[in-house]
Amino acid sequence: MDELIRALPLLLRAAGDNEEVAEAAVFVAWRRVAGEGLRYHAIPFRLYRRTLIVAVPDATWQRQIEKISGQLIFRLNSLLGQPIVTYIEFRVDPQTVQRERARRQRISYFVDEEQALRRAEGLRVAAGKIRDEALRRRFLLAAGSCLDRIERSEKIDE
Incomplete structure (x- = not known):
């Protein structure tokens, strides 16, 4: 930027x-x-x-x-x-403000999701054993989000 x-x-x-x-x-x-x-x-x-x-x-x-x-x-x-x-x-113009907030929230969600999937990359092989593709994706998202939270809390503690 x-x-x-x-x-x-x-x-x-x-x-x-x-x-x-x-x-x-x-x-x-x-x-x-x-x-x-x-x-x-x-x-x-x-x-x-x-x-x-x-x-x-x-x-x-x-x-x-x-x-x-x-x-x-x-x-x-x-x-x-x-x-x-x-x-x-x-x-x-509260409607314009609300629309923009919602748009930014959607963008933020997708950015967070991509970051979580990248973070969980090391778990992809293990997650491959989960046959249901949607469940596998949810598992990787949850694991990646958890890893992100752990890293953020460790940085705060330093």
Whole structure:
């Protein structure tokens, strides 16, 4: 992700006035600028005439984030290497926020599943004795998840 972030200014210069590229670049930059906590509650969904439109779940979030919009604009444009965003409009749109949260949850689930299967790779030969393919997969997922948890707890204890 860091390489992509560093390449954004070059990509934007090469794309010229292409609005789709600018919007995609702003969305990528938003992920970095907003951070993990804010990114969950403020979802960018459109860049229109240098105005970034961001969905928020309710009016409380809207008021709070509006207070730091100047900082967000500065950080976005600094990361992009040019003044692409001049204003951020925060719209109360709980449906958009909820859809994005659900989408991210699905992606996270698949990433976790793949990681668990990789972690359980050493058990694949032993698991081969399980004839039911679905049961074998569930066994490998459970074993891989367990191995991940053990490793995380060992790192915390260090």
